[in-house]
Amino acid sequence: MSVGQFAFLPNLRSAAAAEAARDGVRLRLEYDLEIIGDGAAQGDRVPVGAELKGPGDVIGLDAGQITRVEPEEANRGFEPNYFPFIEFRDPDLPWRYSLETGNPDRLRPWFVLIALKGEEFTFLDQGSALAPRIEVASVRDSLPDLNQAWASAIVQVDMGGTSGDPALALLSDPGRGFSRIYAHRKLEADTQYTLFLVPSTRAGRDAALTGSVDAGAGNDLAWEHGASAALILPYYFRHTFRTDPGQDLERLLR
Numbered sequence: 263m264s265v266g267q268f269a270f271l272p273n274l275r276s277a278a279a280a281e282a283a284r285d286g287v288r289l290r291l292e293y294d295l296e297i298i299g300d301g302a303a304q305g306d307r308v309p310v311g312a313e314l315k316g317p318g319d320v321i322g323l324d325a326g327q328i329t330r331v332e333p334e335e336a337n338r339g340f341e342p343n344y345f346p347f348i349e350f351r352d353p354d355l356p357w358r359y360s361l362e363t364g365n366p367d368r369l370r371p372w373f374v375l376i377a378l379k380g381e382e383f384t385f386l387d388q389g390s391a392l393a394p395r396i397e398v399a400s401v402r403d404s405l406p407d408l409n410q411a412w413a414s415a416i417v418q419v420d421m422g423g424t425s426g427d428p429a430l431a432l433l434s435d436p437g438r439g440f441s442r443i444y445a446h447r448k449l450e451a452d453t454q455y456t457l458f459l460v461p462s463t464r465a466g467r468d469a470a471l472t473g474s475v476d477a478g479a480g481n482d483l484a485w486e487h488g489a490s491a492a493l494i495l496p497y498y499f500r501h502t503f504r505t506d507p508g509q510d511l512e513r514l515l516r
Contacts, residue, residue: 269428271417286477287318317372317466318475323498339506342449353439356415361481368412377445393470393496407487415443452507459499470496
């Protein structure tokens with residue numbers, strides 16, 4: 263019986279995105295092209311610009327991207343000392359529309375996974391919003407610090423039959439990898455939670471709620487950590503589960 267070999271990356275993004283600079287609510291690339299004809303330069307070099315789509319261009323998520331949700335909806339015994347998570351088919355998905363240009367090891371995903379108890383949110387009519395939405399009663403009591411969201415998602419790479427750099431292994435065979443995002447919350451025993459996949463940026467939030475994005479929003483966060491006010495959030499996916507009321511290993515060892 264063989265044991266699988268896996269490696270993990272803190273994030274993944276295209277080479278173009280890694281070289282781009284933030285311009286409003288998108289990333290922008292600038293190229294200086296030289297036109298060659300008959301083996302020689304033809305005229306002056308030509309400046310060419312390109313924009314990459316950002317979180318403000320997204321109002322939904324293809325359900326086919328989600329390959330696994332833990333715990334499963336039928337699971338009524340999820341241990342509360344575990345983190346719920348979602349896995350995605352594409353290894354770069356959590357960072358594909360990110361506007362982060364700072365520390366390459368701490369790229370904040372363009373969405374985050376939150377876990378809410380029933381009394382912490384209310385479903386709202388979608389109305390004119392472009393995505394379904396909820397109202398969270400208190401940011402301070404229920405939502406994570408988005409400045410730490412870079413630590414919530416990873417890439418897992420199957421290294422079976424190869425060795426060396428997992429990024430290179432993934433480059434040669436993208437099918438070796440997938441991405442995963444966790445809901446970083448200390449869960450309570452015997453409690454029902456609903457997972458919501460929500461935008462992490464103001465641009466992403468506004469796009470899904472109103473279809474209008476202020477270019478001045480830049481890379482602003484979808485909420486301010488510690489705010490006591492309620493907040494309306496759109497969501498791309500939701501999933502309900504209940505934690506185990508029994509004795510898990512952590513409690514038995516106390």
